[in-house]
Amino acid sequence: MSRKPIMVKTMLHNETDSSEQLHRRRFLKGLSALVGSFAAGQFIFGNGLSVAQAYEIVPGGIQGKGQILTALQLEQLAQVCRQVLPRTETPSAADVDCHGFIDNQLAHCYEAREQLRVIATLNNLNSAAKNQYQLMFTAVSDTQQVQLLNAIDTGQPSFNKSQTNDFKFLKSLICFGYYTSEVGATKELRFDPIPNGYKGTVALGEDDSNWGSQGLFY
Numbered sequence: 001m002s003r004k005p006i007m008v009k010t011m012l013h014n015e016t017d018s019s020e021q022l023h024r025r026r027f028l029k030g031l032s033a034l035v036g037s038f039a040a041g042q043f044i045f046g047n048g049l050s051v052a053q054a055y056e057i058v059p060g061g062i063q064g065k066g067q068i069l070t071a072l073q074l075e076q077l078a079q080v081c082r083q084v085l086p087r088t089e090t091p092s093a094a095d096v097d098c099h100g101f102i103d104n105q106l107a108h109c110y111e112a113r114e115q116l117r118v119i120a121t122l123n124n125l126n127s128a129a130k131n132q133y134q135l136m137f138t139a140v141s142d143t144q145q146v147q148l149l150n151a152i153d154t155g156q157p158s159f160n161k162s163q164t165n166d167f168k169f170l171k172s173l174i175c176f177g178y179y180t181s182e183v184g185a186t187k188e189l190r191f192d193p194i195p196n197g198y199k200g201t202v203a204l205g206e207d208d209s210n211w212g213s214q215g216l217f218y
Contacts, residue, residue, distance in 0.1 A: 051104065051105060051108045051109050055100075055101050055104050055105075057096060057097040057100070057101075057181070058097050058100050066100065066103035066104075066107075067103055067104065067106075067107035068103050068106045068107050068115050068118075068119075069103045069106075069118075069119070069122075072138075073119065073122050074099050074100070074103060075138055076122050076125070076126070076136075076137055076138050077099040077102065077103075077118075077122060078094045078099040079094070079137070079138055079145060080099075080122075080125070080145075080149065080170070080174075081093035081094040081098040081099050081102075081174050081177075082094035082095075083142070083145050083146055083149055084149070084171060084174050085098075085174060085175075085178050090183055091183050093174050093177065093178045095183075096177075096178060096181040096182075096183050098173075098174050098177040098178055098181075101177040101181075102118070102170075102173045102174065102177055105173060105176075105177070106118060114169070117166045117169055117170070118166075118169070118170050118173070120163075120166055121152070121163070121166045121167050121169075121170050122137075124152065124159065124163050124166075124167075125137045125148055125149075125152065128148050128151070128152070128158050128159070129144070129148060131158070132144075132148070132158075149167075152164060152167045153167060153168075153171075
């Protein structure tokens with residue numbers, strides 16, 4: 001797929017439902033480009049997609065420590081997921097256990113370098129929360145969490161370019177987790193098990209080449 005990637009903005013809570021819906025529409029508009037470029041290379045190839053499909057949501061979300069993240073880190077990640085893709089008429093990213101999904105993906109599909117990028121992002125958000133509000137990220141208000149996430153997303157003075165890039169990596173994992181979940185795939189996105197319908201018989205002329213099996217290799 002040759003389509004150029006576009007930046008997918010973090011969708012965060014705002015004061016009005018109409019503003020929140022606008023963010024979600026913008027997010028969905030850019031999702032196809034995200035999946036077609038970055039996710040195709042980082043998630044679908046290798047065992048990323050098969051591990052994602054095999055993951056089972058943990059009822060209630062957080063149950064102790066993860067495979068890579070501690071219990072406190074999972075709690076913080078759940079709050080980040082909840083702010084990035086909040087609950088509207090459909091569940092939030094935290095509601096569908098994206099934090100547990102990410103921990104599982106990190107354990108089975110990524111090396112230590114990528115695991116440390118996620119941990120570093122959580123630590124950077126905690127440090128910024130302590131500096132600005134004298135509290136851990138999980139203890140500050142929703143509005144303050146949004147301010148911190150917007151700051152790291154846009155590379156404001158308290159965060160450098162490397163930290164912003166690490167957060168964008170985490171954001172892509174949240175997006176991948178949400179839109180491969182049942183809710184994300186069937187409620188947020190259009191879902192058709194057989195897109196464009198099923199054609200049981202396709203005319204084939206005498207001199208036409210037969211159909212190949214390219215679909216078997218994707």
